[in-house]
Amino acid sequence: MNGRPRMLDALPAAAIFLVTLGPGQVLRGGLEVVLLQVGLVLPLVWRRRAPLTVFAVIATVAGLQWLAGVQLPADVALLVALYTVGAHATWPRTLTAAAVVEAGAVLASARWAPEGQFLLSVTALTAMIAAAAVTGTSMRTRRAYLAALERDRDQRARLAVAEDRARMARDMHDIVTHNLSVMIALADSAHYVGADAPDKVSAAVGQIAETGRQALADMRRSLAPHSDDHEPDAAGGTGSRAAGDLRRHPTPGLAQLPALVDRLRAAGLAAGLQTYGDAARIPAAAQLTVYRLTQEALTNVLKHTPPGTRAEVRIEVSPEAVTLEVTDNGTAPAAVGGGHGVEGMRDRVAAYGGTFRAGPLPAGGWRVSARLDLTATHRGTLREGSRDGSAA
Template identity: 45%
Template structure:
């Protein structure tokens, strides 16, 4: 799409060409008809050369401006002076493109204009009247003519340069604003993409914690119910009830997560996210599943603290790992210590020696990711004599 516009003159080039030909025809007629009697052939050659300059000005602006200055010198010497309009147009375009380059172009045009004014003054002084100027015989009058023509040429060149710089500044400013708006749009889209990815990762962690924990508890309760259905039917019945209760609660939490993803306005109000206050109930669930869990808590957490959900999920994931991977678990300690600037979480079980592959799954990865969000640290590994230990430290200074 850009190649044709570079080969053919656009509307501005057409307007400049039309204006130049009109000026060249008018001044050429006056020059031919005056007593100075300018020959027709240099006017025609200058007009042809001026047309070529206009046609190449968009592709080769510097070359076109240099050629226009040369044509102005020739025109003031043997022509009508119409080619000065080419220099004016070139200076305006130079200002539109670049202010620094415009002043360089003005310097060259000023030098060429001064020389052209000298040629015209010599021509007027040595020949018949030109455009109403009478010949001068004395040097003072000749110098006055030269100075007057020079001032007019320089003033016209300066005005064209300043107008071009002003117009170019407005265009460059508009282009800069458009570029900045586009940059901000791309930056906003990128931030939205990053936020969406982070939200998907958060929801994936939540789904893993909820489903893995609930399924592990339900499997343990179902196994216990199956083992005791004949010998202790009442206990088996209670275990089946807990399976049902755990399943309903899991469905509620999954529905809450999916509602957040789909942003359903007409959906039922989602279940409240679990917090530290529900950890005793969580411990009871694991006790019902056959894990001997003890809970120790020192201090209290600020009400409404954002870290509350993270603490709950870390304890839930650590206990789920005990339920899934622990063998012969004899005791599990959940210790929470709340201070003004940090929270420490310890989940330690006493059991048979751990499988070397334990702890390599996504559970510990999720714990580390949650802790990193609060500038925390995680220590996890087997303990001497058998069992597993998870120790998490979270910073709450900004809570």
């Protein structure tokens, strides 16, 4: 890796050496001219690896050249070295190097400029020195800017991954907690009725199996949203069976809320659902968020309240917003402050710039209320919707 830039630097160094060394100079100066020429040009091969050292060496050789009274076009190597210092070193060091070259320009003009043209010579050389220093510094600034953009891009990528993992963790919490709670409640119910009501046991077992299939479909959709329908599945077949399972269990939305409430009723929770407004006007991503909020709130009621508790779900839809309210009359809190469920709901609502509240009711029970703002596009909700295979 280091050899290639050195070879690239060797090519212009060789070109400068050949272009600036004329046959007349060799004939007049002999070996001394050749050595000075080599001393001025050869260090350019290492200019990017050690810019300050290379500049110091070339400046020293240029000083010896002035003392020897030898005028060489190869002094242009000083400008190349100054440009390299500006491209790789700090502003103070670049100014110091420019001051050294400027002093050399004044001395050279005093010695070799035609009579009466000292000021013109100094002005011309100063312009070239300033151009070399400014061009090098601009290149360093540009590289620093591009590096900052790359760091910002990498940071954004890391944040996006972290957000996606947090969102996936929320989904897994909602899916696993809800479906396991329902399955446990159904299993307890089947165990309680026992052999006295085989038809109820059979119905509970069927509902447990259906709940498990729903959980698998939701997990598959959340973990592999872009999988190919024809990709081999875990059983060794094609993904057509998995795709059929996803078609059987579409992306959750307001249309799936009645089925959600029915499953919770079968698990022993008395629940009611009221929806107002045209649900078809809500983006699919917002519908998914409302579904997850309702799922988590009702699951908390099922888990944390005694038997006989009743929960009511009320959803109001408008073109500007969706409001959700879940209340229960349980004697125990329907949410535990130290858990992740309430925080997950709060994060989902915050992605829409909405408001979220969860707390006890004055007369007893618990209330969860949320309002989703639909008047603006929110990055988090769009990504959530796309991950579940839906389009806003």
